[in-house]
Amino acid sequence: MRFVHESRAQRVVFAPGSAPDAVAKEVADLGARRVMLIASERESVLADPIATICPVVLRHDEVVMHVPVEVAERSRAAASRSGADVVVSVGGGSTTGLAKAVALTTGLPIVAVPTTFAGSEATDVWGLTRGETKTTGVEVKVLPCSVVYDATLLRSLPSEMAVASGLNALAHCIDSMWGPRVDPIDQALAGEGIRALAAGLPRVAHGGASLEGIEQTLYGAYLAAIAFASAGSGMHHKICHVLGGMFDLPHAQTHAVVLPHVLAFNVPHAPDAEQRIARGFASDGATEGLAHQELRPATTRRSDAGWA
Template structure:
């Protein structure tokens, strides 16, 4: 995977169209399929004008329903496309991945949010109320073109949610099922960069320096997450998103402090690294201070979740919780966590609950298999 930036090492602000065209030549592409939603059309237009495009596909739907993916796949085959150019956020990149999964076409990703999907080999598809995810090298974009200018018009609320979604990648990577010391180092640096970049972007949404700092953090977050694997946070959010069609980034932003409060006390080494990255006494205090500064979302009820859905969600989440999660997970404490996230209760109230009798002993090694000691 190539990451394209300019000769100064910056994120090629304003250069995306020319850079995408040059990258297509590198890959020998002559028939590009552009994937960009109608909302992203204005950002995609300059790129579409200079590439050998045979198809412009605009049907992009959150959580990538299988029927939407199938229509995009058929359109790609019918057009004879030999490369995919995705311009957009996680849903757009996700659709490009769905096409690449079955066609093998290379993806050239141009992100317009901080989702990070462009830097992972993880795909996701939703059928009915069930969101399934998997890992495949075919869906990892062959090249990423970062252009800070493309994020200058990102609405403030989405900037916050998208950036905290990236932060969730860092936090989940700290105790993911395949975590190793390098993953933790990348995730810690991602936390530091996001904690510095997001307030800058919130204060000046069009400021290039803040956007580039946040993009840097989002990229590190995605790489760490892809290597460490999906932890309990992402298992929760994928179930909620698929089952109740909740907005992806906002769901992650809302659930994150509850998972951090739940796990951090039983993962002291990871907690210490996160606290240092936040420059805070504890990781939880650092995250909460950042969330207060950003006026982050606090309650899933604001996005359509109701108390009646929690039981079904718990039943779907429990079987897929990674076995190395620092805090033992039961129906009772998972229900309490989801209810707190539903109403916007203080996440610390869940962390304060004692471990249930008969719960599994926490895996304090976090499932790490390594030839080097954890830092």
């Protein structure tokens, strides 16, 4: 066994029902006094309690999917004008992505408060779109220094969006099984991520108010993201980034649709990964072979099993 594994430094706080207090503490511990709060108009109601107890000097709501370059440039300019010394993001992958775009050029630290299962908060990967071309890169300075997970913030997430977002997290686990820098630690994290997602996501699909289901899914999404950050992007994410940037497709739903096709393509050539994936689902596929099972395109519709 010969490999090198590098872990990223990041504080992770699970704070059910107390995100505002947890965020305020993270900001104070950083010694920050001027907060740029990024949240879309849709997420403003979730960001309001945070704004009331944090020293916010700027609220920024221009959040656009795939982070167009011009949107990023306006956000950076706004951060500079405000004199912000920390960025707090409240939202899903697009919101976190915009915070990363700000951090990429300003070096400001990020405190991320996720409201989906996207996992971007746990990676040092950034993405920007110019025209129809999406470019991604890796920079340590875009990794949020703190992440605050509050399951109650995801209670209002529509069921179909929650399922698609959870399948995006599952795609992180799958890609981590055969990414370009994969090691046994990545595979162990991804396997536990699959187990947690398989336990939590059906409960989220059948009723978004299930806090235990949300917490299990958040836990799985976090493990998926840190495994993915270490293992690197495989075929699945490269395909989805190209399609998403070119056709302005919704991120989570695109990952959900592409996932079974990449799985069917790769699994016959990766028997060890197949076994690990099947064990994560506690599936008989560990002996039958996932590659021989019927794989249908994933959708965000509910199924009898809870999600498909």
